Amino acid sequence: MKRIVSTTLLAAGALLAGLVLPTSTAGAVEPPPRVDLRVLVVTDGGPATQAIAAELQTAGTPYTEIDLNRADRPVIDAAYLADSVGGRARAKFQAVVLPNDNPFPANSSEMAALVAYEQAYDIPQVDAYTYARPEAGLQYPVYGGYSGSLDGVQAQVTTAGRNGPFGYLAGAVPFEDNSPTVGESYAYLSTPVAGADFTPYVEATIPGTTKKGSLVGEYQHDGRRELVVTFVYNRYQQQFRLLARGIVEWMTDGVHLGSSRNYFAVHIDDVLAADDRWNSTLNCTPGDVDCTDPNAVPDPIRMTPADVDAAVTWQNNRGFTLDLAYNAAGSVDHREDNNGADPLADRLVNQRNQFRWINHTYTHAFLGCEQDTSVVPWRCATLPNGSVKWVSRAAVSDEIALNRVWGQTAGLPLENGELVTGEHSGLRVLPQQPTDNPNLGLALGDNAITWLASDNSRDPGQRQVGSATTVPRYPMNIFYNAGRAAEQVDEYNWIYTSRAQGGSGICEDNPATTTCLPAPLDPATGYANHIVPLERQIALGHVLANDPKPHFIHQSNLAEDRIAYPVLDGVLDSYQALFATSTPVVNLRMKDIGGELKRRTAWQTAVSAGQITAYRIGSAVTVQGPAGLAVPATMPAGTLSGGTAFGEAYAGTRSGWTTLTTTPLTLTLSAPPAPVTTTGAPGPVPAPAPAARVPQGVSARVAPGTDG
Known part of the structure; x- marks a missing residue:
């Protein structure tokens, strides 16, 4: 085991060295790199990563998807993740979504590249659905936890979740139970490993106990941040729909293209x-x-x-x-x-x-x-x-x-x-x-x-x-x-x-x-x-x-x-x-709904055509694209556009549409992200997660039609 870890450390260290970083004295605070406003979604075809990708697509948040099941997929290495533009180091993705905490084979150079990238640029990682285990900051469920159905269970957002990415929720997160014969919400409930820097954001009571087990939480380790999700879901289920906004806000630090509202007319x-x-x-x-x-x-x-x-x-x-x-x-x-x-x-x-x-x-x-x-x-x-x-x-x-x-x-x-x-x-x-x-x-x-x-x-x-x-x-x-x-x-x-x-x-x-x-x-x-x-x-x-x-x-x-x-x-x-x-x-009203749908179509067309350039450097966000195109964006409270407050307040953030001109759109954040520091060799890469069980019978439900 020591030999495997040692080999992985050497591989990850080599990859970190291969990443393009601003030049400076070792250990010093680096000049802020350019971080492109795009998410990397690595999928295994499971419903959890598909759900997150659908959330990004609907909101208009640009993302790149890599399907692990395709033989012709690109290889994830240092060059794929980062390069330099105009002499400045560039991180090509502001966040990484994985099917679980490590979907790759043992000693994978691709996982090592992701680890090095996340450490070098402070890039968050979402584990879309993973087994509760020490590598993800949680005890194995057999040690006082639970694995099984959560159909009909009411989970709760923790105080940390309400003060953090899930502050738009009142507190309750009910899990659906639409059929007594279909398992809809398989989950792992567990408590953090002793000494782990793990913050639960959403919890449920472990059956047979009074203890709470984590369903969504943040695990900080080895200079990395992971959002650990331990229940399965698809894009239509209420529990995911309630948490989807917070997952995106967490992974992007509240700075991303695309916007979302809850509409009813x-x-x-x-x-x-x-x-x-x-x-x-x-x-x-x-x-x-x-x-x-x-x-x-x-x-x-x-x-x-x-x-x-x-x-x-x-x-x-x-x-x-x-x-x-x-x-x-x-x-x-x-x-x-x-x-x-x-x-x-x-x-x-x-x-x-x-x-x-x-x-x-x-x-x-x-x-x-x-x-x-x-x-x-x-x-x-x-x-x-x-x-x-x-x-x-x-x-x-x-x-x-x-x-x-x-x-x-x-x-x-x-x-x-x-x-x-x-x-x-x-x-x-x-x-x-x-x-x-x-x-x-x-x-x-x-x-x-x-x-x-x-x-x-x-x-x-x-x-x-x-x-x-x-x-x-x-x-x-x-x-x-x-x-x-x-x-x-x-x-x-x-x-x-x-x-x-x-x-x-x-x-x-x-x-x-x-x-x-x-x-x-x-x-x-x-x-x-x-x-x-x-x-x-x-x-x-x-x-x-x-x-x-x-x-x-x-x-x-x-x-x-x-x-x-x-x-x-x-x-x-x-x-x-x-x-x-x-x-x-x-x-x-109807005309405003029509306008919203029409803007979305124009935006998605421009994104698909590669016409949008958007990135963050320190506290400045820059967006470029065709003049006359309306851009949806979500930013933290306090963000300014031309000296005035950007967008409208909604769900604890500022969001809205801004029409581009021939001059790039520049938004100023109220505070820059934390500085990136070079810390030397990254920590060990965890072994792949065991196969996470996805229940059968999870599907969308569509309302039948009636006449107008």
Whole structure:
């Protein structure tokens, strides 16, 4: 053993000597090197490193990935990690992410190179998921620790974690338990080795004891810093989503490109109109094109003035604003049928400044192909020559313009460039209409529409349609044709149970559907006990994933039983219990969401094309790129840009977008990083970690779609 350690020390020392460092007297403080703002992610294909890479990608933080399973991957050596630029030593990566504390073979020159690099430039290392062992600063679990499932366990951020990289959390870190038959959260709980410089950031109680074991902690040794994570996770699990921000802040010392927020926006479609009600006898919705039973009689659901008052009160209590997508013909028709009276519209107009408003077209007409409803499902009507018969440009334009004029006359605080078409129509819809209505883009340009809603379940990518850029929206599985909880449960049972149980059989025909039921829900309790928790979890997952896309439901869900509120309250209550007040939910309107998504795409394109140069020297951060490009960045509090505070305060840091000019962007940190010193030969390189167990069955869950 002594011979192996000695050999490794010599190899690491040689590698340290091979690294490009500023020249000075040995042991003296070196001039600060240039540290590029890029992360090195070394992956073995496991879910933990993939999760961290996904977090970096979504935030817009540049990273380089090396797949250990690829024979053609680059070799990690001193030259790969560092060089010099303009006579100044350069560290090419500001942080290193490894699958575990040492994923390489014994006596690996690549691990030795990483050790030497981390020591020379004070580069942090994240062990994405590693076994608790002395080489990582922890006791083996067999010595009073634990290895096994943490499903349903509530971990806690320690005082050091709250004062450090996880200060944006309130304290609790609950581990998911979504299935009694699937192990979702395998972990090792252990205490630091005696004498180790190990600081736990997240802990859980070791089963059968009152002791706490570390799940995330910092281990300082041999002139290096490691973030040791001892539980497995994937990118979708709540426990990772809660900790992802802190992992990135720790590894970058709070200085990195990219930014992250927790977004939540809810659009209420069909306001002023009435939504047809689900018929539990016919198992369809009278008034819809696929409900052809001769006994089908529409039964409309429409909000009342009391529902408007309830919405205003709810918003004021929650500090949250709903976006009302309105169809003016609903009010015009109601007045014609009721001697000119429409108390709902009067109350909404009276309270118009309490909400944000979106043009949802005048009549909610279908704006794609003309529908042939003589067959089920419907098909596109055709002209005598066999070509598709499209809704005309004039008809589409009238739907947009008439609704806008009504809203302007009523004094609604509109953004005229925003539009939600009925059922997202005009855009492609499979299988009947595989292309957009060619007249849609023309009509959008006629009306200066710049942001067009799309259904994320059908059209998740942002794209250009005429003058407009799409804004994908998440459909919440609260049905448009349900005003009462019992109706929601009945339709839910019909859709998601088997034919033998009286259901539609959709799940039998499409076994990948994630919301299939083993048995029908109880009509009295199914909504509160099953649907609400599931929809809360799905929506909260989007909120925690730095995903600004809005969610949409319907005005019927604010009427009668007001079934939307338990889900919305569940999301906001859960969020408030998890996050500190420094990290509020960001509630944007549609145009701002569209702008955020569009900036991200432009930024990712520039990063992928290698057009960005960003680095830190001492307390100065420099970013260069194409003029006019918006740059996302996150910096410590006190960072200045041109003498003024950079960005906005969020989650204990300053972050935001800054547009580049022909002059490089320079940010000044409030204090420079700790000076780098040459300490001689590095310490020993630890042996590779034993294989860490990854449980089976960890997968993403996706919400099914509904109509707009």
